[in-house]
Amino acid sequence: MDQKAMYSLSYGVFVLGTKSGDRINACITNTCFQTAAGPVRIAISVISQNLTCEMIKESGVFSLSVLDKSCTFDTIxxxxxxxxxxxxxxxxxxxxxxxxxxxxxTEQVCAxxxxxxxxxxxxxxxxxxVAEVQDAKTISSLAPLTYAEYQKNVKPEKAGQSREHKKIIGWRCKICGYELMEEILPEDFICxxxxxxxxxxxxIYEQ
Amino acid sequence: MDQKAMYSLSYGVFVLGTKSGDRINACITNTCFQTAAGPVRIAISVISQNLTCEMIKESGVFSLSVLDKSCTFDTIxxxxxxxxxxxxxxxxxxxxxxxxxxxxxTEQVCAxxxxxxxxxxxxxxxxxxVAEVQDAKTISSLAPLTYAEYQKNVKPEKAGQSREHKKIIGWRCKICGYELMEEILPEDFICxxxxxxxxxxxxIYEQ
Structure with a gap:
């Protein structure tokens, strides 16, 4: 399988917020689509090990903030x-x-x-x-940030540095940010x- | 609910192909995301009344062609x-x-x-x-077409015409293309x- 072909799927970027009891939490997700009408329902996919996922299972409710083009890397x-x-x-x-x-x-968010x-x-x-959308509101008139734009414009650019002569000191999961500080990443490694x-x-290159 | 807030979700545009027995068919969809890893699985949402949906239920297999920026309205x-x-x-x-x-x-498609x-x-x-991705391949190096770009750049622009004095002769569903040839669209109308x-x-305006 050509893994790069999977990157051609287009996504937005969202803050997924939830609660359980008195506790609140949130994570970043890029997977959401409207899956049905009458009533409007969306589908989202969440990493099962995430605290946010556990809390959604407990409370059965969540918010989805659609990040807009003013979104900064600090927020992500x-x-x-x-x-x-x-x-x-x-x-x-x-x-x-x-x-x-x-x-x-409420900032860097269009809906x-x-x-x-x-x-x-x-x-x-x-x-x-799968969740019913009980309410939806527009927050800003800015266009939503796409995942491709996040990768290109928002994520810190390190390409300016010449990497050719730098030593690899670790590997970072592009999906969740997990870092394995080993020079070699095993081919069958699973995050x-x-x-x-x-x-x-x-x-991850040496500085 | 502010329906426009729902339009802030970002999508790609895909040709969803399937078979059943000797018959083949396809439709357009904009809803697909990778939903799990190990093995890689995607989720798609399909209008239940579509022939494509019926045929996927019969055969349990489909292809997803990711339309790229060279996609024309004729294809859609x-x-x-x-x-x-x-x-x-x-x-x-x-x-x-x-x-x-x-x-x-095999044309206008990047993966x-x-x-x-x-x-x-x-x-x-x-x-x-939910479907396992058994294989994935890159077809072109063009970037994928997003649904927002489709709406803005690919869908025929009729705004150049002055619509103000034109009579409305019908209503077209922006999701599936269904046309109701009545002057008035009831508020509770469901496609x-x-x-x-x-x-x-x-x-739909008179020509």
């Missing part, structure tokens, strides 16, 4: 490159809560959906949720955080 | 604006078949996935399929083809 890094098990991701971010109690950020899970499917590495294969890793 | 119209029940959509298109027997077009259904969920208007509501219709 804050919500996507750490775990809510060890940090409070909302500490430094302005947010509100919808009537389900789910947090959503927010308020959602209630109606079905789910366990798929090993990920859980697929312990998100289950993605070696093809989804990029080298 | 051919596969998306008519039903395989009444026309042979592949009559005028170059295509090949994958080893499952599913057809895929093709060969897929086998592993699970499905009935959602009324639509059916959600009989795809189940989408009145908000998803656009006026």
């Amino acid at each position: 890094k804050n919500f996507g490159y750490s775990s809510g098990r060890s940090v409070d991701k909302f500490r430094d971010f302005k947010y509100e809560k919808d009537s389900n109690g789910c947090p959503y950020i 927010v959906l308020k959602c209630k899970v109606t079905a789910s499917m366990e798929l090993g590495s990920h859980t697929l949720f 312990p955080m998100c289950g993605h294969p070696a093809e989804d890793f990029e080298p | 119209k051919n596969f998306g604006y008519s039903s395989g029940r009444s026309v042979d959509k592949f009559r005028d298109f170059k295509y090949e078949k994958d080893s499952n027997g599913c057809p895929y077009i 093709v996935l060969k897929c086998k259904v592993t699970a499905s969920m009935e959602l009324g208007s639509h059916t959600l399929f 009989p083809m795809c189940g989408h509501p009145a908000e998803d219709f656009e006026p």
Whole structure:
């Protein structure tokens, strides 16, 4: 299989917020589509090991903030490159809560959906949720950020550095940010955080 | 609910090909994401009333051709604006078949996935399929067409005409192309083809 062909699927970039009891959390996801009408339902796919996924299973509700073109890497890094098990991701971010109690950020976002899970499917590495969109509102008039634009324009560019003579000191999962600090990435390596294969890793060079 | 907020979800545009017995067919879809790894699986959502959907249920296999930026409206119209029940959509298109027997077009396409259904969920208007990607290949180096680009650049522009003094003679579903040739579209109208509501219709003006 040509793994690069999989990268031709187009995505948006979202902050997926949820709650469980008094606790709130969020992560970054790029997988969401409208899956049905009457009532409007969306499908999302979430890494099963993520705290956000566990909490959605517990509460059955989530918010989806659609990131717009003003989105900065700090926002992606804050919500996507750490775990809510060890940090409070909302500490430094302005947010509100919808009537389900789910947090959503109000800046760098063009729209927010308020959602209630109606079905789910366990798929090993990920859980697929189908949810009714109970409410949807427009926040800004900026266009949504696509995942391709995130990769091209938002993610820090290191290509300016000449990498040719730099030593590889580790490998970073492009999907979840997990870092394996070994010079060699085994071909059959599977990311312990998100289950993605070696093809989804990029080298980390010595500084 | 602000229906426009739903339009902020980013999508690609795909030709979804399938077979059943000796028959082949295809339709246009914009809903596909990778939903799991190990093995790689995608999720797609298909209008339940579509012949393509029925045939996928019968055969359990499909191809997904990722349309690229060279895609023309003729291609979208051919596969998306008519039903395989009444026309042979592949009559005028170059295509090949994958080893499952599913057809895929070879022009205006940057990648093709060969897929086998592993699970499905009935959602009324639509059916959600989860499928293992058995093979994936790159066809062209052009970037994939996004649904937003399709709406902006590929779909015929009629805005150049002054519509202000033109009479509305009908309404067209922006999702599936169904046309209701009535001057007034009832507020609670639901598309009989795809189940989408009145908000998803656009006026048809007299020529």
